[in-house]
Amino acid sequence: MAPLMFLIGGTLAGLVAGRAGVRRLRPWPVPLRGGLALMFTVTGIAHFVGMRQELIDMIPPALPAPGFLVTVTGVLELAGAAGLLWGRTAPWAAGGLSLMLVGMFPANVHLALNGTDLPWDDRLAPRTAMQVVFLAATLAVVAHYAREARRAEPVDAQPEDRRMKV
Numbered sequence: 001m002a003p004l005m006f007l008i009g010g011t012l013a014g015l016v017a018g019r020a021g022v023r024r025l026r027p028w029p030v031p032l033r034g035g036l037a038l039m040f041t042v043t044g045i046a047h048f049v050g051m052r053q054e055l056i057d058m059i060p061p062a063l064p065a066p067g068f069l070v071t072v073t074g075v076l077e078l079a080g081a082a083g084l085l086w087g088r089t090a091p092w093a094a095g096g097l098s099l100m101l102v103g104m105f106p107a108n109v110h111l112a113l114n115g116t117d118l119p120w121d122d123r124l125a126p127r128t129a130m131q132v133v134f135l136a137a138t139l140a141v142v143a144h145y146a147r148e149a150r151r152a153e154p155v156d157a158q159p160e161d162r163r164m165k166v
Contacts, residue, residue: 001126003134004039004130006035006039007035010034010037011035013034014031015028029140029145032137032141033084033141036137036138039081040078040081040097044078045078047071047077055070057111058108060106079093091145101135102135109124
């Protein structure tokens with residue numbers, strides 16, 4: 001639940017700052033990128049401090065080297081968070097984080113199905129709903145920048161008028 005609160009809180013803080021006149025935060029994807037960056041920074045740090053063992057225990061037993069996988073995903077989350085903060089890399093970072101969210105979902109399912117005495121937000125339905133929100137947020141960033149890139153492409157030049165000029 002904490003990652004969702006960081007996403008919402010960070011995004012709302014950016015939206016409020018944009019309304020208050022911080023020009024760099026006005027287009028809606030910028031505050032969303034900030035909220036996502038905050039969320040992935042916090043979750044990335046948790047891969048190394050505080051929750052490391054719990055994250056290792058979440059890895060399905062069929063996957064090798066759970067400690068290494070937790071380290072790699074933590075580094076990727078931190079790199080993705082940094083990439084979200086720069087406009088040029090934001091769509092690529094959001095796309096990579098989207099793929100990572102999909103790839104890490106089996107660990108969430110494994111925990112939800114095999115964990116004991118889980119808090120309500122670690123059960124399958126709430127965990128899945130949160131994952132959908134995270135994925136929707138990252139994909140919204142990708143989609144926004146894809147639309148912007150299409151708008152920026154030059155329109156094919158119209159063929160000149162084929163009538164003879166006199």
